[in-house]
């Protein structure tokens with residue numbers, strides 16, 4: 417790589433973090449942001465790093481997956497974590513911020529950084545290497561990437577590897593299921609199959625349908641007009657088409673004989689392995705816009721799921737993201753164009769903190785490319801590394817994910833449930849420290865980071 421300047425497109429959470437990390441490692445950064453010339457349907461302010469919805473960065477406890485991710489980012493000199501700590505508002509066990517102060521805090525530090533030039537301009541194409549003056553490009557335009565750039569990205573990845581909607585079904589922890597009720601079977605196959613099946617009799621099925629019909633749904637945003645793919649309809653939309661629709665769709669019982677009685681049930685909810693270790697299962701065809709509270713209440717009516725713990729709940733919204741396993745290397749470089757890195761929600765993670773974390777990694781690697789160093793990948797037993805594993809491990813049906821302990825490598829020995837979060841944090845932070853030393857990764861200086869930031873010993 418010959419160029420010294422890194423071009424970053426998108427001045428949101430990931431773009432600002434990437435800019436800070438790269439500039440802090442001695443690189444010149446051009447940060448292109450389309451606001452205020454153009455706004456996505458969810459962005460309203462002129463500031464950088466705008467939080468478009470909730471003001472919460474979720475759990476603060478470093479023994480939770482998202483708390484651990486935040487702690488790792490602090491240790492990597494994250495600008496946005498410093499902003500969050502400096503502008504926090506009381507929110508119980510969550511880290512929540514004053515969104516305007518947060519955005520202003522970040523904007524002021526990015527705008528005044530001598531190595532960062534902010535250009536208020538919409539990018540409508542992916543810059544060629546010449547246009548980027550031979551330097552790396554980081555694409556961080558988020559889930560609502562503007563239409564011309566999204567088309568250019570679809571042309572680059574191949575249309576089938578860029579999604580515009582995110583229709584996700586809930587994921588449930590395997591150890592929260594009742595195995596006296598659920599049984600293994602694949603349709604029409606003899607013997608134990610790859611799926612877990614939750615059988616329902618007629619009465620249970622009708623009660624379930626009535627519960628879905630009466631449930632509270634999340635109101636659609638203006639720009640989330642319900643144009644669903646026929647093969648990916650939300651459960652509540654299927655139920656609205658008639659009480660039998662689910663029984664002839666995702667809850668079809670045929671070919672799924674229950675070994676306990678040798679019979680087919682009236683209806684079946686199928687659960688598909690979400691990871692190789694089979695610690696998590698995806699509810700097949702249960703993408704939904706029911707509120708989170710209603711999903712937990714109603715899906716626990718499903719036989720075998722009365723005590724289900726959900727590691728992710730279902731949702732459907734507009735979301736532009738690449739098919740990570742096909743498009744990305746574990747360094748966030750594109751497989752077919754290593755000078756192009758993809759960060760933030762566009763890379764296939766979900767959530768403010770996760771998007772920022774992928775900006776942080778892209779910023780480190782953009783700087784390493786400029787300096788002629790090999791790009792790096794965090795170890796898989798860290799929260800950052802677990803997210804990268806999710807983005808790049810081959811899978812049939814890639815879907816974005818929040819950080820959660822299900823993405824981490826399994827423990828090699830049994831650990832009581834209550835102690836697992838603490839053990840994860842201990843292993844991850846030690847692994848991160850070792851990685852920093854091994855790769856000689858320096859940490860960009862944070863001039864006015866509040867002392868309160870670190871919550872665990874180094």
Ligand SMILES: Cc1cc2nc3c(=O)[nH]c(=O)nc-3n(C[C@H](O)[C@H](O)[C@H](O)COP(=O)(O)OP(=O)(O)OC[C@H]3O[C@@H](n4cnc5c(N)ncnc54)[C@H](O)[C@@H]3O)c2cc1C
Pocket residue numbers: 425426427428429430431448449450451455456458459465466467468469470471537538539540556557558559560561562565637734759760761762766767768769771772
């Ligand atoms: C409506 C909505 C609500 C969400 N609510 C939450 C929530 O409550 N909690 C949560 O954790 N996550 C939420 N998310 C998911 C996600 O965490 C956020 O979208 C997050 O802001 C993603 O960070 P990012 O940096 O990838 O993108 P963004 O923060 O969206 O930043 C992208 C930036 O790129 C700019 N841009 C876009 N196209 C171009 C272009 N062509 N040229 C130049 N600039 C461009 C945009 O103006 C924007 O400033 C939500 C997403 C959406 C769409």
